[in-house]
Amino acid sequence: xxxxxxxxxxxxxxxxxxxxxxxxxxxxxxxxxxxxxxxxxxxxxxxxxxxxxxxxxxxxxxxxxxxxxxxxxxxxxxxxxxxxxxxxxxxxxxxxxxxxxxxxxxxxxxxxxxxxxxxxxxxxxxxxxxxxxxxxxxxxxxxxxxxxxxxxxxxxxxxxxxxxxxxxxxxxxxxxxxxxxxxxxxxxxxxxxxxxxxxxxxxxxxxxxxxxx
Amino acid sequence: xxxxxxxxxxxxxxxxxxxxxxxxxxxxxxxxxxxxxxxxxxxxxxxxxxxxxxxxxxxxxxxxxxxxxxxxxxxxxxxxxxxxxxxxxxxxxxxxxxxxxxxxxxxxxxxxxxxxxxxxxxxxxxxxxxxxxxxxxxxxxxxxxxxxxxxxxxxxxxxxxxxxxxxxxxxxxxxxxxxxxxxxxxxxxxxxxxxxxxxxxxxxxxxxxxxxxxxxxxxxxxxxxxxxxxxxxxxxxxxxxxxxxxxxxxxxxxxxxxxxxxxxxxxxxxxxxxxxxxxxxxxxxxxxxxxxxxxxxxxxxxxxxxxxxxxxxxxxxxxxxxxxxxxxxxxxxxxxxxxxxx
Numbered sequence: 001x002x003x004x005x006x007x008x009x010x011x012x013x014x015x016x017x018x019x020x021x022x023x024x025x026x027x028x029x030x031x032x033x034x035x036x037x038x039x040x041x042x043x044x045x046x047x048x049x050x051x052x053x054x055x056x057x058x059x060x061x062x063x064x065x066x067x068x069x070x071x072x073x074x075x076x077x078x079x080x081x082x083x084x085x086x087x088x089x090x091x092x093x094x095x096x097x098x099x100x101x102x103x104x105x106x107x108x109x110x111x112x113x114x115x116x117x118x119x120x121x122x123x124x125x126x127x128x129x130x131x132x133x134x135x136x137x138x139x140x141x142x143x144x145x146x147x148x149x150x151x152x153x154x155x156x157x158x159x160x161x162x163x164x165x166x167x168x169x170x171x172x173x174x175x176x177x178x179x180x181x182x183x184x185x186x187x188x189x190x191x192x193x194x195x196x197x198x199x200x201x202x203x204x205x206x207x208x209x210x211x212x213x
Numbered sequence: 214x215x216x217x218x219x220x221x222x223x224x225x226x227x228x229x230x231x232x233x234x235x236x237x238x239x240x241x242x243x244x245x246x247x248x249x250x251x252x253x254x255x256x257x258x259x260x261x262x263x264x265x266x267x268x269x270x271x272x273x274x275x276x277x278x279x280x281x282x283x284x285x286x287x288x289x290x291x292x293x294x295x296x297x298x299x300x301x302x303x304x305x306x307x308x309x310x311x312x313x314x315x316x317x318x319x320x321x322x323x324x325x326x327x328x329x330x331x332x333x334x335x336x337x338x339x340x341x342x343x344x345x346x347x348x349x350x351x352x353x354x355x356x357x358x359x360x361x362x363x364x365x366x367x368x369x370x371x372x373x374x375x376x377x378x379x380x381x382x383x384x385x386x387x388x389x390x391x392x393x394x395x396x397x398x399x400x401x402x403x404x405x406x407x408x409x410x411x412x413x414x415x416x417x418x419x420x421x422x423x424x425x426x427x428x429x430x431x432x433x434x435x436x437x438x439x440x441x442x443x444x445x446x447x448x449x450x451x452x453x454x455x456x457x458x459x460x461x462x463x464x465x466x467x468x469x470x471x472x473x474x475x476x477x478x479x480x481x482x483x484x485x486x487x488x489x490x491x492x493x494x495x496x497x498x499x500x501x502x503x504x505x506x507x508x509x510x511x512x513x514x515x516x517x518x519x520x521x522x523x524x525x526x527x528x529x530x531x532x533x534x535x536x537x538x539x540x541x542x543x544x545x546x547x548x549x550x551x552x553x554x555x
Contacts, residue, residue: 033355034255034278034296034355035251035253035279035296036294038251039381042334043384043386045335054334055288055289055334056284056285056289057284059250059282081522111452111453111481111483131417134452134453136419136451
């Protein structure tokens, strides 16, 4: 009888261990791409900041709390897979801080689009560049047309291009982006998330820069 | 399947699961590396089954992957990549010459280099250390530690120790390297050396073209072998499809060679599942000093990889010969790998 009970306890421990391991494996956060595949968005920097600019990396951890903070600013937030380390690039010209650049991913129906965002010092948009987009629709004509409407826009101004729930273009958005509405919607959502997360996850760094040290 | 093989497989699977969550997840704090750094522990177990003989072989890997950017007050100075990996073979037939035998354990360096980037906005950088030999498709796709491999085997060298200049410009990218020719290990035996390079259009675009070259003496199991190669590669991405091809001509120990490789890959929209099929062809003169007679080897492979958001990765690949040249042996092989990065 005792042997049977001990056996049952051992089995339960084993099942418990297996369940715990499975839960752990599927809930831990980590970085699954090998770091040798990381590349600075050098061509995007050269295209978006033409001239004699230098850049400095600032790596920060985007946390679950940051995701929730974005949700308070916008009608949507980042994907949970984005809770990890990300790089904000600080642009300098003649030793003076001149802007920011951040590359972010956005889900499209055919996969990830990676967009490099150039951000002005006042955190309005300077412009964007498709780092990676596997649709032929992401061409220079579409990019230039969307860039024209986003240039120097703040979060509040960009929100006007979207519906209240952020899932569609507003009337003014449809009129501005009539030739490529699907891509424009993806780009707008990416722009808003980028501006929001820059202010949230790099808040302390930006404060220091603005204070001049 | 032998009882001992089953035991090894069980141990490898259990190790993959056990090591990952408990041993390190909560205890490793990469903050000790300082600002602008990333670190991860990389664990994997791979089993390969020779479907002709029924034999199983195993490869267990424990590695560190560290990435750190050094910066001044207004510019990045350079990037350090540091990837020491401990490899344990078990029952492997014909292991690489860097191993003593098919049950060896060895510390290797996957990638370990410093890329000095402070010179000209990323247009002209200088890399020193251990890095991938810049040639063909391997240059733009990271296949380290995965079952899916591209064309490095055609050249007999994938990574090497040395120096390179590299950069990215608005319309193209390049890397030109002078390396030791000794591969994974920094060895002087036979005085190998290698000059290689690739110039191509931007690798993040939907159409990528590149030209590569390689010339020198590469260290192999029986000493150094003279190799020369010039190749063209092309990649095309269309929504969820990826098509890649590479072709090169050259000489191995004086014998003319012709190599070809094509791959078709599909990934789902979430990009956590990919399926691919590859076809590889190699033709080489048997002995140029005697005659111009040549022989060819070809095979096909197909594989699948699933990666979840938490760094867990399961992949499988089946490889089958189409034709074997004399003295070449390609057994039908099924490989399965479990990998976890935390």
